[in-house]
Amino acid sequence: MDFATLAAQLNAGTIVPEGIVIVTILLVIVGDLIVGRSVSARWTPYLAIGGLLLAVLALYQRWDSTSPISFFGEFNADNLSVVFRGIIALSAAGTILMSIRYVEQSGTSLAEFLTILLTAVLGGMFLAGSDELVSVYVSLETLSISSYLLTGYTKRDPRSNEAALKYLLIGASSSAIFLYGASLLYGLSGGETRLSAISAGIATAGLDQSIGLVIALVFAIAGIAFKIAAVPFHQWTPDVYEGSPTPVVAFLSVGSKAAGFALAIRLLVTAFPLVTEQWQFVMTALAILSMVLGNVVALAQTSMKRLLAYSSIGQAGFIMIGLVIGTDAGYASMVFYLMIYLFMNLGAFTCIILFTLRTGTDQISEYSGLYQKDPLLTLALSICLLSLGGIPPLAGFFGKLYLFWAGWQAGAYPLVLLGLVTSVISIYYYIRVVKMMVVKEPQEMSDSVKNYPAIRWDLQGMRPLQVGLVMTLVATTIAGILSNPLFTLANNSVTQTPMLQAAQKPAVQVSKDETVRLPIAL
Amino acid sequence: MNLAEGVQIVSFGILAVMMLGSAFGVVLLGNVVYSAFLLAGVFISMSGLYLLLNADFVAAAQILIYVGAVNVLILFAIMLVNKRQDFVMVPRIWIRQVATALVCVGIFALLGTMVVTTPWAIVTTMPVGDASIVKIGLHFFSDFLLPFELASMLLLMALIGAVVLARREFLPEATLEPGDADALTLPERPRELLTTGRSDSTIQ
Amino acid sequence: MQLQYFLLIAAALFCIGIYGLITSRNAVRVLMSIELMLNAVNLNLMAFSNYLDADEIKGQVFTIFVITIAAAEAAVGLAIVLAIYRNRDTVDMEQFNLLKW
Numbered sequence: 001m002d003f004a005t006l007a008a009q010l011n012a013g014t015i016v017p018e019g020i021v022i023v024t025i026l027l028v029i030v031g032d033l034i035v036g037r038s039v040s041a042r043w044t045p046y047l048a049i050g051g052l053l054l055a056v057l058a059l060y061q062r063w064d065s066t067s068p069i070s071f072f073g074e075f076n077a078d079n080l081s082v083v084f085r086g087i088i089a090l091s092a093a094g095t096i097l098m099s100i101r102y103v104e105q106s107g108t109s110l111a112e113f114l115t116i117l118l119t120a121v122l123g124g125m126f127l128a129g130s131d132e133l134v135s136v137y138v139s140l141e142t143l144s145i146s147s148y149l150l151t152g153y154t155k156r157d158p159r160s161n162e163a164a165l166k167y168l169l170i171g172a173s174s175s176a177i178f179l180y181g182a183s184l185l186y187g188l189s190g191g192e193t194r195l196s197a198i199s200a201g202i203a204t205a206g207l208d209q210s211i212g213l214v215i216a217l218v219f220a221i222a223g224i225a226f227k228i229a230a231v232p233f234h235q236w237t238p239d240v241y242e243g244s245p246t247p248v249v250a251f252l253s254v255g256s257k258a259a260g261f262a263l264a265i266r267l268l269v270t271a272f273p274l275v276t277e278q279w280q281f282v283m284t285a286l287a288i289l290s291m292v293l294g295n296v297v298a299l300a301q302t303s304m305k306r307l308l309a310y311s312s313i314g315q316a317g318f319i320m321i322g323l324v325i326g327t328d329a330g331y332a333s334m335v336f337y338l339m340i341y342l343f344m345n346l347g348a349f350t351c352i353i354l355f356t357l358r359t360g361t362d363q364i365s366e367y368s369g370l371y372q373k374d375p376l377l378t379l380a381l382s383i384c385l386l387s388l389g390g391i392p393p394l395a396g397f398f399g400k401l402y403l404f405w406a407g408w409q410a411g412a413y414p415l416v417l418l419g420l421v422t423s424v425i426s427i428y429y430y431i432r433v434v435k436m437m438v439v440k441e442p443q444e445m446s447d448s449v450k451n452y453p454a455i456r457w458d459l460q461g462m463r464p465l466q467v468g469l470v471m472t473l474v475a476t477t478i479a480g481i482l483s484n485p486l487f488t489l490a491n492n493s494v495t496q497t498p499m500l501q502a503a504q505k506p507a508v509q510v511s512k513d514e515t516v517r518l519p520i521a522l
Numbered sequence: 523m524n525l526a527e528g529v530q531i532v533s534f535g536i537l538a539v540m541m542l543g544s545a546f547g548v549v550l551l552g553n554v555v556y557s558a559f560l561l562a563g564v565f566i567s568m569s570g571l572y573l574l575l576n577a578d579f580v581a582a583a584q585i586l587i588y589v590g591a592v593n594v595l596i597l598f599a600i601m602l603v604n605k606r607q608d609f610v611m612v613p614r615i616w617i618r619q620v621a622t623a624l625v626c627v628g629i630f631a632l633l634g635t636m637v638v639t640t641p642w643a644i645v646t647t648m649p650v651g652d653a654s655i656v657k658i659g660l661h662f663f664s665d666f667l668l669p670f671e672l673a674s675m676l677l678l679m680a681l682i683g684a685v686v687l688a689r690r691e692f693l694p695e696a697t698l699e700p701g702d703a704d705a706l707t708l709p710e711r712p713r714e715l716l717t718t719g720r721s722d723s724t725i726q
Numbered sequence: 727m728q729l730q731y732f733l734l735i736a737a738a739l740f741c742i743g744i745y746g747l748i749t750s751r752n753a754v755r756v757l758m759s760i761e762l763m764l765n766a767v768n769l770n771l772m773a774f775s776n777y778l779d780a781d782e783i784k785g786q787v788f789t790i791f792v793i794t795i796a797a798a799e800a801a802v803g804l805a806i807v808l809a810i811y812r813n814r815d816t817v818d819m820e821q822f823n824l825l826k827w
Contacts, residue, residue, distance in 0.1 A: 148806065188640070207641070356709050548759070554754055587797055603754065638734075643778060645778060645779075658790065661787045
C-alpha cells in the first residue's frame with residue numbers, strides 16, 4: 001500500500017472543517033507568541049471567530065456528501081454529524097464573542113483561553129462524527145480535558161480551582177467507567193472496535209442478551225450521562241457552573257452538551273441495537289429524574305448561574321424524550337431543540353455576563369428593578385428566559401412543542417405529560433426573574449442596580465458582547481416564527497442519515513430475525 | 523515465543539499478588555508518599571502481566587510512561603503540596619468507608635460473575651508476539667490515523683493548559699493597589715465565604 | 727493460562743480504584759485511584775487483544791492511546807491540584823466546600 005492509495009482511501013476531505021479549526025488554533029498560538037499578549041488580544045478573538053465561521057461554511061459544503069465514511073471507518077461525516085458539528089462550532093463562536101471582555105476583566109490572557117476553547121471545539125466536532133471506539137475515546141477526552149482546563153482558568157479564584165478539581169475528578173472517573181464499558185464491548189464482539197461492527201460481532205458470538213452486554217451498556221451510559229449532565233450524574237453541574245468563568249459555562253451548557261447528545265445517539269443506536277429496550281428504559285429513567293429534579297431544585301436557587309445550571313439539567317431531560325422514543329421525529333426534534341437551545345441559552349449567558357461585568361454579582365435578587373436602568377439587557381434576558389420556559393411566540397415554545405408532539409405520536413404519554421408538568425414548573429422560576437427585573441418600583445431597586453454604571457459600548461471587548469446580545473436576541477425571537485428552515489434542516493439531517501434510517505422500524509425485525517436465526521445456528 | 527506453561531502460571535500468580543497488594547496499599551495506607559511508591563509497584567507488575575500477554579512494546583511503554591512520567595509527576599506533586607498536616611477527623615467516616623467497601627465488593631461480584639459466565643469467543647491463532655510493534659505501527663498510520671493525529675492536538679493543549687494553570691504569576695508587588703488584590707479572580711463577587719473561615723480555623 | 731484470570735484481576739483492580747476514589751481525602755490520592763482504574767481497563771484491553779484479537783491486536787493500540795491520555799490527564803490534574811493548593815493551602819477533599827455539593 002503506497003502513499004497515494006493510502007491518501008485516497010483516507011477520504012480526508014470529510015474533516016476539512018476540523019482542519020480549519022486546527023489551523024486557527026495554530027495561528028492563534030503562534031501569532032500570540034510573535035506579537036505579544038497585549039497586542040494579540042485585539043485580533044486573536046476575531047481570527048478565532050472567523051475560523052469557526054469558515055468551518056461552519058465548510059460543513060455546509062459537506063452537507064449530503066456521497067461518501068461520508070472516512071479514515072477507514074473512524075469517522076462518519078453523515079448529515080447528523082454535520083448538524084451537530086455546526087452547533088458546536090457556532091456555540092464556540094458565540095462564547096468567544098462574550099468572553100473577550102470577561103477574560104480581560106479577570107486579568108488572564110486571552111490567547112491561551114482561545115486555544116483551549118478551540119481544542120475543546122475540535123474534540124466535540126470529532127466526537128460528533130466518531131464511529132469507532134478509539135476515536136470516540138480520544139475525542140471525548142480532548143473535549144473533557146480542555147473543559148477541565150477552561151473551568152479552572154481563573155486560577156487565582158478558589159471557587160474556580162475547586163470547580164475544576166471537582167469537574168476533573170468526577171469527569172476522569174466517569175470516563176474511566178465509560179472506558180471499562182468500551183473494553184467490554186471490544187471483548188464481547190470478539191475484537192471489533194468499529195461501532196457498527198461491534199453489534200454484528202456480538203450477535204455472531206451469540207451474546208446479544210448476555211449480562212456482559214448489559215454491564216457494558218450501563219457503563220457506557222454513565223459516561224454519556226456525565227457529559228449531558230443527566231441526573232444522577234449531574235452532581236458536578238451546579239458547582240462547575242457557579243465556580244467557572246461564565247463564558248465557559250455557556251460553552252459547557254451548549255457545545256459540550258450537544259457533543260454528548262451526538263455521542264449518545266451514535267453509540268446507542270449503532271453499538272447497542274441488540275439491547276434497544278434496555279437502553280431506552282435506562283434513558284427514560286434518566287429523562288424523568290432530570291426533568292423532575294432539575295426543574296424542582298431550580299425553584300430554590302438564589303444565584304443566576306446556579307439557576308441556569310439546574311435549568312440546563314431540566315432541559316437535558318426534555319431533549320432526552322426525543323432520544324428514548326427512537327423515531328425519526330424524535331431525533332429530528334432533538335436536533336431542532338438543540339439548535340434553538342443554542343441561541344436562547346447563549347443569549348441568556350450573554351446577558352448574565354453583561355450584568356456581571358457592570359455590577360459584579362450574579363445574585364437573582366440583585367436584578368430587581370433593572371428595567372429602569374438598562375432596558376435592552378432586561379428585554380434580552382426576559383426574551384431568552386421566557387423562551388427557555390417555552391412561552392408561545394418564542395423559539396423555545398416551538399422546540400418543546402415538537403419534542404412533545406413527537407413523544408405523543410410515539411405513544412410515550414406518561415413521559416410527555418411529565419414533561420408538560422415540569423415545563424410549567426420551569427416557567428414559574430423563569431418568570432420570577434423576569435418579574436423581578438420588570439415590575440419592581442424604583443424604590444425597591446437593589447443596591448447593584450442603584451449604582452448601575454452608565455452604559456458604554458465603546459470599551460474594548462464590549463462591542464462583540466453587544467453584537468452577540470443582539471444576534472441571539474433576534475435569533476431567539478424570530479426562530480420561533482420563521483422556524484421552517486431550521487425545522488427542515490433538522491428533519492433532513494435525520495432522514496438522510498443512513499445510520500438512523502437503518503435503526504428505525506426494521507430494527508425490530510432485524511433483532512427478531514437474529515433471535516430466530518440463532519437457535520437454528522445453535 | 524511463549525514461556526513454558528508452569529513458569530507462566532507461577533509468574534502470573536506472583537505478579538497478580540504483587541499488583542493487588544500494592545493497589546490495596548495505594549488506597550489504604552496513611553502516608554501518601556508510600557502510596558505513590560506502591561503505585562509504581564502496580565505499574566511495574568502490570569507491565570509484567572503485559573509481557574505474559576505477548577505485548578512487549580506496550581510493556582515497555584507502560585514502564586516508560588507510567589513509571590517514568592506519570593509516577594514521577596505524582597511524586598513531584600506530593601513534594602510540592604505535601605504539608606505535614608493531619609486531616610481533621612470527620613465523625614462517622616468509617617460508616618462511609620464500610621458502605622463503599624460493600625458497594626465495591628458488590629461491583630466486583632457482578633463483574634466477576636460476568637467474566638466467568640460469558641462464553642468469550644477465544645481464537646486459537648498464534649499471537650503476533652514479536653511482530654506486534656510492526657503491527658501497531660501499521661495501525662497507527664492506517665486505520666487509527668485520526669485518533670493518532672488528534673492525540674497530538676490533545677497533548678499540545680494539555681501542555682499549554684497545564685503550564686498556564688501551574689505557573690506562578692509574579693505580580694509586581696509595588697504596583698499592586700489595594701483594589702487589585704483580586705485582579706485575577708472571577709468578576710463575580712464570592713457569594714459568602716463563611717465556609718472558608720470555618721475550615722481555616724480548623725486547619726490552624 | 728486463561729483469559730478469565732486476567733479479567734478477574736482487572737475487575738478487582740477496578741473495584742479497588744473505585745474504593746480509593748470515593749474514600750480518599752487527599753486529592754493526589756484520588757488521582758492515583760483514577761490511574762488504577764485506567765490500568766484495570768488497560769489490562770482488560772490487553773487480555774482481550776491477546777486472546778480474542780491475536781491477529782489485529784487492536785487492543786494494544788487502544789491501550790497505547792489510553793496510556794497517552796492518562797498521562798495528559800494526570801498532568802492537567804496535578805496542575806489543578808497545585809493551583810488549588812496555592813489558594814487554599816490544603817489538599818483535603820473535605821475542605822473543598824466553597825461550593826455546595
